[in-house]
Amino acid sequence: MRQRLSLAVLLMLAGGALLVRWKMHAATRPAPPPAPPTANATSNTPRATRLPIFLSDATVRPEADARAGELEGHVLSTGTGRGVPSPQLVFLHAGAAITVAGDATGGFRLLPHAPGRYELSAVTAAGHLPFSVEIGHSPIAFEARAGTRVGDVTLYLSPAVDYLGVVLDPDGKPLAGADVRSLDPAPEGEGEPAHFRSDARGEVHFHAADGTLFEARHPRYAPARASVDTAVQVSHKLVLRLKAGSAVPADGVIAGVVLDAAKVPVEGAQVTASFEAPKDAEELHAALSTTSGADGRFRLDGLEAGPHHVQARAPGFSAAQAAHVQPGRLDLTLTLVAGGAVRGVVRGRSTAKALPAFTIVVTRRIGRLERGESVSASIFDAEGRYLVRGLAPGPWVVTAVAHGHAPAQEQEIEIAAPPAEPAEASFSLGAGGRVSGTVIDRASRAAITGARISLEGMILDDSSPVTVRSSTTSDAGGHFELGGLRAGLRSILVAAEGHHTRILSALQVAEDGDVGPLTVDLAPTEPGEEPRIELVGIGAVLTADQDVLGIVRVIPGGGAEAAGLQPGDRVLSIDGVSTAELGFAGAVERIRGPEDTVVQLVVARGADGAPRPVPVSRKRLLSGGK
Numbered sequence: 180m181r182q183r184l185s186l187a188v189l190l191m192l193a194g195g196a197l198l199v200r201w202k203m204h205a206a207t208r209p210a211p212p213p214a215p216p217t218a219n220a221t222s223n224t225p226r227a228t229r230l231p232i233f234l235s236d237a238t239v240r241p242e243a244d245a246r247a248g249e250l251e252g253h254v255l256s257t258g259t260g261r262g263v264p265s266p267q268l269v270f271l272h273a274g275a276a277i278t279v280a281g282d283a284t285g286g287f288r289l290l291p292h293a294p295g296r297y298e299l300s301a302v303t304a305a306g307h308l309p310f311s312v313e314i315g316h317s318p319i320a321f322e323a324r325a326g327t328r329v330g331d332v333t334l335y336l337s338p339a340v341d342y343l344g345v346v347l348d349p350d351g352k353p354l355a356g357a358d359v360r361s362l363d364p365a366p367e368g369e370g371e372p373a374h375f376r377s378d379a380r381g382e383v384h385f386h387a388a389d390g391t392l393f394e395a396r397h398p399r400y401a402p403a404r405a406s407v408d409t410a411v412q413v414s415h416k417l418v419l420r421l422k423a424g425s426a427v428p429a430d431g432v433i434a435g436v437v438l439d440a441a442k443v444p445v446e447g448a449q450v451t452a453s454f455e456a457p458k459d460a461e462e463l464h465a466a467l468s469t470t471s472g473a474d475g476r477f478r479l480d481g482l483e484a485g486p487h488h489v490q491a492r493a494p495g496f497s498a499a500q501a502a503h504v505q506p507g508r509l510d511l512t513l514t515l516v517a518g519g520a521v522r523g524v525v526r527g528r529s530t531a532k533a534l535p536a537f538t539i540v541v542t543r544r545i546g547r548l549e550r551g552e553s554v555s556a557s558i559f560d561a562e563g564r565y566l567v568r569g570l571a572p573g574p575w576v577v578t579a580v581a582h583g584h585a586p587a588q589e590q591e592i593e594i595a596a597p598p599a600e601p602a603e604a605s606f607s608l609g610a611g612g613r614v615s616g617t618v619i620d621r622a623s624r625a626a627i628t629g630a631r632i633s634l635e636g637m638i639l640d641d642s643s644p645v646t647v648r649s650s651t652t653s654d655a656g657g658h659f660e661l662g663g664l665r666a667g668l669r670s671i672l673v674a675a676e677g678h679h680t681r682i683l684s685a686l687q688v689a690e691d692g693d694v695g696p697l698t699v700d701l702a703p704t705e706p707g708e709e710p711r712i713e714l715v716g717i718g719a720v721l722t723a724d725q726d727v728l729g730i731v732r733v734i735p736g737g738g739a740e741a742a743g744l745q746p747g748d749r750v751l752s753i754d755g756v757s758t759a760e761l762g763f764a765g766a767v768e769r770i771r772g773p774e775d776t777v778v779q780l781v782v783a784r785g786a787d788g789a790p791r792p793v794p795v796s797r798k799r800l801l802s803g804g805k
Contacts, residue, residue, distance in 0.1 A: 235332065235333035235334075235335075235536065235582045236331065236333070236536055236581075236582040236583055237252070237329050237330065237331055237332045237535040237536035237559060238329070238330050238331045238535065239327060239328070239329055239330075239533075239535045239561040240327075240328050240330065241326060241327065241328070242326060242327060242328035243326060245290070245325070245326060245327065245328050246325055246326070247290075247291040247292060247293050247294050247323055247325055248291050248294055248321075248322075248323030248324045248325060248326075248327050248328070248329070248561075249288070249289065249290055249291070249323075249327070249328040249329070249330075250288070250289040250291075250297070250321045250323070250328075250329050250330075250332060250559060251286075251287070251288045251289075251328065251329070251330040251331070251332065252286070252287060252330065252331060252332025252333055252334065253281075253284065253285045253286050253287070253332070253333055253334075254266040254268070254281055254285040254287065254302060254304065254333075254334050254335070254336060255285060255333055255334070255335050255336075256307065256335070256336060256337075256338055257335045257336070257337045257338070259338075261285075262283075262284040262285030262286065263281075263285045263304040263307055263336055264281075264283050264284070264285065264304070264305070265280070265281055265282070265283060265304065265305070266280075266281035266285055266287065266302055266303065266304040266336070267279070267280055267281070267301075267302070267303045267304070268281065268287055268289070268299065268301070268302050268334075269299075269300045269301040269302075270289060270297040270298060270299055270300065270321070271297070271298045271300050271314065271315075271317070272291065272293070272295060272296065272297045272298070273293075273295070276300070277289070277291075277297070281304075285304075289321065291323040293323075294323045294324055294325050295322075295323055296320050296321070296322055296323075297320065297321045297322075297323055298315075298317040298319065298320045299317055299319040299320065299321070299334075300312060300314065300317050302334060302336060304336055306338060306339055307336040307337060307338055307339055308336060308337045308338070308339055308386065308387075308388050309336075310334075310336065313447070313449060313470060314447065315447055315493070315494050316449060316492070316494070318555050318556055318557055319557045320556070320557070320558055320559070321558075321559040321560075322558065322559065322560035322561075322562075322564070324560075324561050324562065327561040329535050329536075329559050329560070329561055332536065332559060337388055337389070339386040340386060340387075340415060341384060341386065341415065342384070342385050342386065342387055342407070342411070342415050342416070342417055343382060343383075343384060343415060343416045343417070344359055344375070344377075344382065344383040344384070344385060344393065344395075344416075344417045344418075344419065345380075345381050345382055345416065345417070345418050345419070346359060346377040346381040346382075346383070346395045346397075346403075346419045346420075346421070347381060347418065347419070347420040347421065348397075348400065348420075348421055349400060349420070349421060349422055349423045351420065352381075353377075353379075353380050353381030353382070354377060354381045354397060354400075354421065355377055355378060355379045355380075355381060356376060356377060356397065357376065357377040357381070357395045357396065357397040357419075357421070358374070358375075358376055358395070358396045358397070359374070359375045359376070359377060359383050359385075359393060359394070359395045359396075359419065360373060360374040360375070360393070360394060361373040361374075361385075361387065361391055361392070361393055362392045362393065362394055362404075362465035362467075373385055373386075373387070377395070387407050388407070389407055389412055390406055390407055390408070391406060391407045392404060392405075392406045392463055392465055393405055393406070393407075393417060393419065394419075394465070395419035395421060396426055397421055397426065398426055399425075399426075400421035400422060400423065400424065400425075400426065401421060401422040401423065401424035401425065401426060401427065402421065402422075402426060402427070403419040403420050403421045403422060404419070404462065404463040404464075404465075405417055405418065405419050405463070406463060409631070409633075409672060409674050409680055409712075410674065410680055410709070410710040410711070410712070412631070412674070413631065413674045413675060413676050413678075413680070413710065414676060414677075414709075414710055415676075416709075418709060427483070427484065429481050429482060429483050429484075430480070430481065430482075431480075431481070431482035431483065431484060431505075431506020431507065432478065432479065432480050432482065432506055432507065432509065433452055433478075433479045433482060433487065433489060433504055433506055433507075433508050433509070433511060434476070434477065434478040434479070434508075434509040434510075434511065435476070435477060435508070435509070435510060435511030435512055435513065436471075436474070436475045436476050436477070436511075436512055436513070437450065437471045437475045437476075437477060437491045437493070437499070437513045437514075437515060438475055438512060438513070438514050438515070439496070439514070439515050439516070440514065440515070440516045440517070443475075444471070444473070444474050444475025444476075445471060445475050445491075445493050445496075445515055446471060446472060446473045446474075446475065447470055447471060447493065448470065448471040448475075448477075448491045448492060448493040448496075448513075448515065449468055449469075449470060449491065449492045449493070450468060450469055450470070450471060450477040450479065450489065450490070450491045450513065451466050451467070451468035451489070451490050451491075451492075452466060452467050452468070452479045452482060452487040452488070452489045452504070453466035453487060453488050453490075454466065454482075454483055454485060454486075454487055455485065455486040455487060455488055455502070455503065464483070465483075467479050467480075467481060467482060471491070477491075482506045483506075484506060485505070485506075486502075486503045486504065486505060487503075487504050487505070487506070488500065488501070488502050488503075488504070489501045489504045489511060489513065490513075490552075491513040491515060492569070493515055493569075494568070494569060495517060495518065495568050495569050496515035496516060496517060496518055496569055497515070497516060497517070497518030497519070497569055497570055497571035497572075498515075498552065498569075498571065499513040499514050499515045499516075500513075501513060516596075517596070517597045518568060518569035518570045518571060518594075518596075518597075519568075519570045519571070519572055519594035519595050519596055519597060519599065519601065519602070520566060520567060520568045520569075520570060520594070520601035520602070521539075521541060521566075521567050521570065521575070521577055521592055521594065521601055521602040521603070521604055522564070522565060522566040522567070522601045522602075522603060522604075523564075523565060523603055523604045523605035523606065524562070524563050524564055524565075524605045524606075525537045525539075525563045525565065525579045525581065525605070525606045525608065526563055526605075526606070526607050526608070527581075527584065527607070527608055528607045528608055528609040528610075529609070529610065531607075532563075533560075533561070533562050533563025533564075534563050534581050534584070534608065535559060535560060535561050535563060536557075536558070536559050536581065536582065537557070537558060537563070537565075537579050537580065537581040537608075538555055538556070538557040538558070538579070538580045538581070539555065539556045539557075539558065539565050539567055539577065539578075539579055540553060540554075540555050540577065540578050540579075540580065541553065541554045541555075541556075541567055541570060541575050541576075541577045542554075542575060542576050542577075542589075543571070543573070543574075543575055544574040544575055544576050544591065546723070546724070546726040546727075547726045547759040547760075547762060549723040549724055549726075549763070550576070550723075550763070554567060554569070554570065566601065570594045571594065572594050572595055572596045573593070573594060574591065574592075574593055574594075575591075575592050575593075575594055575602075576589040576590065576591050576592070577589065577590050577592055577604045578590070578606075579606040579608060581608055582663070583610070583662070583663055584608035584609065584610060584611060584663055585608065585609050585610065585611025585612070585663055585664055585665040585666065585690070586608075586611075586665050587606040587607075587608055588665075590604045590606075592604055609666075609690050609691070610662075610663070610690070610691050611662060611663045611664045611665055611666070611688070611690065611691070612662075612664045612665075612666060612688035612689050612690060612691065612692045612693065612694065613660055613661065613662040613664065613692070613693050613694065613695075614632075614660070614661045614664065614669075614671055614686060614688070614693075614694045614695055614697065615658070615659065615660040615661070615693065615694070615695040615696050615697070616658070616659060616695045616696045616697030616698060616699055617653070617656070617657045617658050617659070617696065617697070617698055617699070618630040618632070618653045618657045618659065618673055618675065618699045618701065619657055619698060619699070619700050619701070620678070620700070620701060620703060621700040621701060621702045621703065622702075622703050624700075626653075626655075626656050626657030626658075627653060627657050627675045627678070627701065628653060628654065628655050628656075628657065629652055629653060629675065629676075630652060630653040630657070630659070630673055630674065630675035630699075630701070631650060631651075631652055631672075631673070631674045631675070632650065632651050632652070632653065632659045632661050632671055632672070632673050632699075633650040633661075633671065633672045633674075634650070634661065634664060634669065634670075634671060634672075635669075635670035635671055635672045635682055635684075653675075664688045665688065666688055666689055666690045666692075667687075667688060667765075667768065668684075668685055668686065668687060668688075668768040668769065668771065669686045669688045669768070670682055670683060670684040670685075670686065670768070670771065671683050671686065673699045673701065674710075675701055677703055677704055677710075678701035678702060678703050678704060678710065679701060679702045679703075679704060679710050679711050679712065679713050679801065680701075680710060680711070680712045680713065681699060681700075681701055681702075681712075681713045681714075682712065682713070682714045682715075683697065683699060684715065684716075684771040684772065684773075685771055685772045685773055711801045712801065713799065713800075713801055714799070714800055714801075715772075715773065715774040715797050715798065715799045715800070716737070716738075716770070716771060716797050716798075716800070717737060717738045717739045717742075717770065717778065717795045717796075717797055717798075718733065718734035718735075718736065718737015718738055718739045718740060718798065718800060719731075719732070719733055719734060719737065719739040719744060720732040720733075720734070721750070721767075723763040726759050727749050727758075728749065728750040728751075728758040728763070728766055729747070729748070729749050729750070730744055730745065730746055730747065730748045730749075730750065731746055732746055733745065733746065734800070736798070736800065737798055737800060738795045738796035738797055738798050739795055741795075741796065742793050742794065742795045742796070743793070744782065744793065744795070745784070747784070747785060748782050748783070748784050748788075749782065749783045749784075749788075750766070750770075750780055750781070750782055751780075751781045751782065751783055751790055752780070752781040753766055753769040753770050753778060753779070753780060754769060754778060754779050755779070756769065771797075772797050773797065774797055774798065774799050775796070775797065775798075776796075776797050777794045777795065777796050777797070778794070778795050778797065779792065779793075779794055779795075780792070780793045780794070780795055781793070
């Protein structure tokens with residue numbers, strides 16, 4: 180599926196956050212929503228999700244008794260960092276499911292019965308959000324090799340955090356009787372997405388993974404959507420404010436069949452329909468998905484009115500896609516063809532030894548700035564080897580990410596159709612740089628314990644089932660250190676309960692170098708005030724379209740508005756460097772800078788406008804108010 184990864188990116192900061200205002204979230208096996216439960220229903224059973232698992236480092240040692248290899252590690256909680264008692268892990272190998280029971284400390288041990296690939300299909304534990312993926316679609320795998328033990332593996336599950344949802348009418352008053360439901364996955368066997376009805380105070384209570392998309396509906400108003408973003412994760416409060424207007428039903432249907440090149444039905448293909456939102460859209464949209472049956476047929480219910488991009492995926496095949504599909508289409512045929520592959524080895528730069536735990540991210544290259552679909556594979560392998568199949572012929576970029584190391588620079592590759600040999604891309608990962616400092620309250624100057632400090636921006640595409648993060652929390656003295664950062668200009672996001680989130684930008688990170696110690700002061704929220712994001716930047720929404728960096732919208736009060744920039748303008752260079760040369764991520768970082776500084780842009784108006792220099796001031800703004 181062709182995704183505009185930069186779609187409606189809000190660049191208002193010196194470290195201007197990449198605030199993607201449109202996200203793709205999948206809901207498995209959608210169906211008409213069931214009757215709402217009683218008022219103020221609480222989801223006491225954690226819903227399965229694809230999001231809350233994180234990969235870590237690993238070690239390798241010879242093990243003569245491990246005739247088919249061995250995998251050993253722990254399941255830890257992202258909330259406490261301690262072991263999750265009695266986790267259950269399910270691995271798939273050659274069509275068979277292998278269940279591994281963990282101990283009271285979260286420890287687990289997989290003793291394969293034969294060498295080969297073992298895919299992690301599920302991880303469950305009481306009080307935590309389960310990890311679960313459809314059979315055959317797991318991006319996490321262990322390559323078992325005879326006589327080798329991969330140990331000290333750490334997998335993370337997120338606690339089932341209690342969230343408060345508040346539904347408001349267009350005037351900001353609590354609204355009773357609103358239907359609230361998750362638009363995110365309910366994997367096979369887990370039933371319908373979470374569904375609630377707001378009580379007399381407009382409240383619902385729920386558990387959810389980071390990034391989960393929720394929707395509120397009421398017959399008298401237009402619906403509202405909001406996600407469990409950083410501010411919500413810190414405050415544990417999600418606000419859904421309905422809009423004036425009438426409710427629009429989401430009852431569209433797209434159905435059809437998935438076939439292979441020989442016209443044989445493909446069972447178990449993931450079929451996803453994502454709403455084709457305009458570039459300047461600020462509304463969050465869901466993408467619904469299902470799995471094809473034994474006859475290859477699929478049906479997607481509950482779709483919004485409007486065009487959708489429909490994609491089918493199955494192991495070993497490149498994605499089949501159809502654009503501009505309107506609900507009501509019941510005879511859509513998606514044909515899968517065998518895909519190409521990329522392979523290589525991942526090593527640590529300082530030791531030149533293979534890294535036994537890493538994630539490979541392969542992304543379709545549409546232009547110098549624009550990127551399309553992403554495929555990820557997270558691997559445990561004593562030899563540091565990987566093979567990613569099912570890639571459509573054409574240009575791609577590939578990178579590697581590993582715990583304790585900086586992400587590798589992208590490599591451009593050309594995928595050829597089978598039976599051609601896989602493309603080659605190997606990586607040597609450095610330790611990266613570090614940012615350290617102290618988080619304090621701006622008003623009292625007191626240290627803030629438990630603030631979350633994250634590398635701003637996602638390493639992996641939002642549609643990936645695996646989240647790879649660079650993040651840490653501040654200790655009792657407010658101190659933090661964030662490592663494994665790629666050299667260059669970087670931005671960090673700092674969030675704490677009861678405070679506005681802040682983004683620090685223009686941090687020049689050097690390989691194996693240190694930035695800081697910094698003092699990060701967070702502004703406390705006023706009573707009843709929702710946390711927002713404090714950022715410094717030019718105040719413009721940008722998008723990448725192949726080789727063009729375009730302005731979608733100008734934010735009132737920002738430097739872009741003061742400089743006369745308009746939607747449709749094209750940014751050709753930043754401080755003398757062309758945007759095509761910088762790439763989208765590089766352009767974003769170059770456009771950022773400290774407050775009250777000026778960035779020199781060269782801009783062309785419209786398709787045929789002459790280039791002209793435009794100096795733009797960076798200003799401090801608050802974004803993301805409810």
